[in-house]
Amino acid sequence: MKVLVLDSSALIQGFSPAELAYTVGAVLAELRDELTRLRVESQAASGMINIREPDEHYVALVAEEARRRGEGASLSVADAALLSLAIQLKDEGLEPVVASDDYAVQNMAEHLGLQYRSLAVGGIRKRFRWVTYCPGCRRVFEEAPPDGVCPVCGTALKRRPSDGVRVR
Numbered sequence: 001m002k003v004l005v006l007d008s009s010a011l012i013q014g015f016s017p018a019e020l021a022y023t024v025g026a027v028l029a030e031l032r033d034e035l036t037r038l039r040v041e042s043q044a045a046s047g048m049i050n051i052r053e054p055d056e057h058y059v060a061l062v063a064e065e066a067r068r069r070g071e072g073a074s075l076s077v078a079d080a081a082l083l084s085l086a087i088q089l090k091d092e093g094l095e096p097v098v099a100s101d102d103y104a105v106q107n108m109a110e111h112l113g114l115q116y117r118s119l120a121v122g123g124i125r126k127r128f129r130w131v132t133y134c135p136g137c138r139r140v141f142e143e144a145p146p147d148g149v150c151p152v153c154g155t156a157l158k159r160r161p162s163d164g165v166r167v168r
């Protein structure tokens with residue numbers, strides 16, 4: 001069964017009530033707008049949204065993958081918990097689709113073999129290219145070194161979308 005796993009951008013923009021939806025408590029805590037939070041709380045109370053926390057095993061799995069991919073810094077605690085829950089739901093036999101407009105979440109979903117979709121008006125954005133760069137010496141790498149560490153200065157490498165737009 002297909003289910004949606006919603007991040008804060010999806011909760012803010014709203015979603016089709018035809019689909020069973022999940023999120024995690026940390027995402028709710030990220031909602032700063034009072035009206036949005038009240039709406040989501042009432043959707044949770046009526047069973048439209050299931051709020052569930054992922055098991056530690058899945059949290060550890062996503063944290064390890066994020067670290068390996070150099071996404072640790074761009075992924076919030078809430079995002080990581082959300083992706084962890086999505087993997088858990090998949091293990092439980094559901095077909096989770098991560099609904100998020102966040103590049104880092106979409107990219108990690110891709111790495112983790114999860115389906116995802118954007119809510120952006122104007123259709124689904126294609127997966128974009130990343131460049132790997134060193135926050136220490138500012139070098140840019142076409143091919144990311146496998147250990148995720150700058151071979152010149154030893155700083156942990158980061159990535160950003162290749163168009164130069166900062167996601168956060």
Ligand SMILES: [Zn+2]
Nearest residue numbers: 134137150153
């Ligand atoms: Zn460097």
